[in-house]
Amino acid sequence: MKINNIFSKLFCAILIIVMCVASTACSSSPSSTESKVPADGYQLPYEYSDGYKAKLKTTDDTTYLVTSTDLIGNKVVQFKTDKSEDEVKKYYDDYFANLEEVKLKNEKDKTPGYFDKDKRLIMYNLVVWSADGKTNYKLNCEACDNISESKNWEAK
Known part of the structure; x- marks a missing residue:
């Protein structure tokens, strides 16, 4: 015993x-692998039929955090930067101002989107916030060669 x-x-x-x-x-x-985003943008995990690689424009000195998938199958990419919230918002306001504004085909959802023909992307739902002394932001993206072929979006 x-x-x-x-x-x-x-x-x-x-x-x-x-x-x-x-x-x-x-x-x-x-807890996560952090990597600096190259100056020419973050390469999204989309496969285009012609081998094109979509790159999302980001502010300077941006670090990639995570990519997830939203309810309609599009990518949500989260980043962090040393820039202020206002600087990030201004950067994307200036960028979106030169893009074609699009809307969801679902009439109940009024989320604005922006179609970049050169990048072959629709971007929407930019959210910017601060945490741990850094500015975080996320942006939803949909691969799109032609807005008329999108399942979810149409020209405004």
Whole structure:
């Protein structure tokens, strides 16, 4: 009985040590891979039939954080930068001002979108916020060669 008790306490002590080492290793590893966006833009994970690679324009000194997929199958890309919220908003306001404004085919949704014919992208839902002393922003994107062929968008 005493031997079983000793082994049980020894096993618990070893288990506690292993869990402490594992939690320390996990907490010291980065939670996401961060990479600087090249000056010519972030390459989106879209496959065009002719091999074209879509690149999303970003502010200078931007770091890519994560890409997800929204409810209609488009990409949502999140970035962070040292620029202020106002600088990021102005950058995209100036960029969008030179693009064709488009609207969703769903009449109930009034979300404005912007079609960049050269980049072959529709962009919408720009959201900018601050966290941990950095400016974060996300932008939804849809690959689109021709606005008349889009399932979700049409010319305004």
